[in-house]
Amino acid sequence: VDDGPINAKARESLVPAAQGQDDESDPEVDESLFDAIEASQRQKRLLKKGFEEEEGGLLKKRRLLEEEEKRPASDYTKINQLLNKWGLATDVLTKHVLESLTGAELTDLQSNNYVPDVHNAWKVPAELLQTHANLMRESKGPGGGPLDVVHCFRYRWKLDKEQDKALRELCHKDLRYVMKKYDGTAPLIQVIEEAKKAEPELDGTSFGAVLDAPGVAAISRYSRMELIDPVADCAVFGDANLMFSLNLARQRKALGHVGRVIATTFEPVEVLKERYKEIEITIKKLGEFFAEVYHGVDCTRIAVDTRFKGCVGALGAVYWNFPHAGAVGGFFDGHP
Numbered sequence: 001v002d003d004g005p006i007n008a009k010a011r012e013s014l015v016p017a018a019q020g021q022d023d024e025s026d027p028e029v030d031e032s033l034f035d036a037i038e039a040s041q042r043q044k045r046l047l048k049k050g051f052e053e054e055e056g057g058l059l060k061k062r063r064l065l066e067e068e069e070k071r072p073a074s075d076y077t078k079i080n081q082l083l084n085k086w087g088l089a090t091d092v093l094t095k096h097v098l099e100s101l102t103g104a105e106l107t108d109l110q111s112n113n114y115v116p117d118v119h120n121a122w123k124v125p126a127e128l129l130q131t132h133a134n135l136m137r138e139s140k141g142p143g144g145g146p147l148d149v150v151h152c153f154r155y156r157w158k159l160d161k162e163q164d165k166a167l168r169e170l171c172h173k174d175l176r177y178v179m180k181k182y183d184g185t186a187p188l189i190q191v192i193e194e195a196k197k198a199e200p201e202l203d204g205t206s207f208g209a210v211l212d213a214p215g216v217a218a219i220s221r222y223s224r225m226e227l228i229d230p231v232a233d234c235a236v237f238g239d240a241n242l243m244f245s246l247n248l249a250r251q252r253k254a255l256g257h258v259g260r261v262i263a264t265t266f267e268p269v270e271v272l273k274e275r276y277k278e279i280e281i282t283i284k285k286l287g288e289f290f291a292e293v294y295h296g297v298d299c300t301r302i303a304v305d306t307r308f309k310g311c312v313g314a315l316g317a318v319y320w321n322f323p324h325a326g327a328v329g330g331f332f333d334g335h336p
Contacts, residue, residue: 071103078106086115086125093126101133108136149219153179163188168216173200175215210254222255230255232316235262237299239321241276242286248319249289259316260290264297 079098083089094116098106114132116125123131142155154164167175170192177195182188200211210218228234234252236245245263252261263286265272272279272295283293294307299320302308 075103075106078103078110082106082109087118088116088125091125093124094129097126097129097133105133105136109133148216149179150175150216157182157184157188159188166192170195170215171211172213172215172218173198173211175219213254221251228257229259229316230257231259233259233262233311233314234317234319235264235311235315236319236321237264237297237302239263239265240267241272241279242282242293244319244321245291245293246282246286246289249286249291253289260292261286262292262294262311262315264294266297266299267295269295 079095080089082098083091083095086094088094101109116128116132118125120128142151150164150167153159153167159167166188167178170178174192174195177198178188178191181194182191230252234248236248239245242263242265245261249261249263252259267275269279276282286293297305297307
């Protein structure tokens with residue numbers, strides 16, 4: 001079936017009016033409608049093709065699904081045994097949940113003597129079973145509490161505490177190499193030595209940034225920072241001594257972000273000089289990162305502040321850096 005674009009000859013056939021025909025009985029088709037007619041005819045051809053192949057396609061799809069879902073007969077035996085044990089042989093929802101479990105999970109259900117509460121007033125047995133299955137999976141995962149990349153890597157490859165310590169001492173480049181190359185076939189220490197000798201992958205992405213930074217911190221920070229558009233500008237409102245803006249500018253540069261940083265303070269620069277002796281040095285360092293620094297910025301009047309004209313839609317991230325509400329340590333800022 002030809003479902004390609006209509007050529008010039010075919011386009012001519014779309015015009016019903018020919019020489020010697022009456023325009024009133026067969027009006028001409030405007031050229032602006034050719035694309036719409038072409039799309040309509042192509043859709044008809046595709047539908048016709050689909051109807052012709054529907055029967056064979058459904059049979060083929062059914063065979064593929066059956067092959068994918070093919071599992072040992074012992075699993076179906078376990079499913080039937082559990083359903084009969086629970087008195088839910090006719091419950092299709094519970095059967096569906098059981099069919100989604102692995103053979104090992106079915107064995108665990110048989111061994112732990114779990115029985116869904118058929119008299120539960122809020123959830124049906126299938127929902128209770130699914131919740132229990134999720135809890136079983138979680139119990140076999142890493143321990144509770146915060147988990148970083150090394151925790152998860154250690155759990156996956158069943159590493160010991162000494163190997164965990166060795167991974168945490170690696171820089172960003174080496175840790176990323178180890179996590180990518182280690183597959184359990186070679187000793188971890190051997191892969192670490194290879195990582196130290198390997199050349200960094202400078203492929204133009206942030207994977208090759210901050211190579212010497214602590215590995216765990218860099219990879220964790222990388223994952224969060226890459227949620228931000230690296231090309232768009234960012235703005236910091238309500239900064240005080242501008243150290244937050246300076247550290248942000250450093251981090252963005254290290255990760256290859258090219259958008260500018262707009263650092264602002266509510267207080268005028270004269271007040272900042274009285275409070276923070278290092279403020280002039282900080283402003284100078286921000287200039288080295290091509291950041292813009294605005295003082296006396298009232299965040300309730302940004303829309304009418306001419307310094308922010310043209311920023312609509314240009315900011316990829318905005319940081320509202322308000323550490324206090326105006327009264328800290330005995331002084332009052334007078335924030336609006």
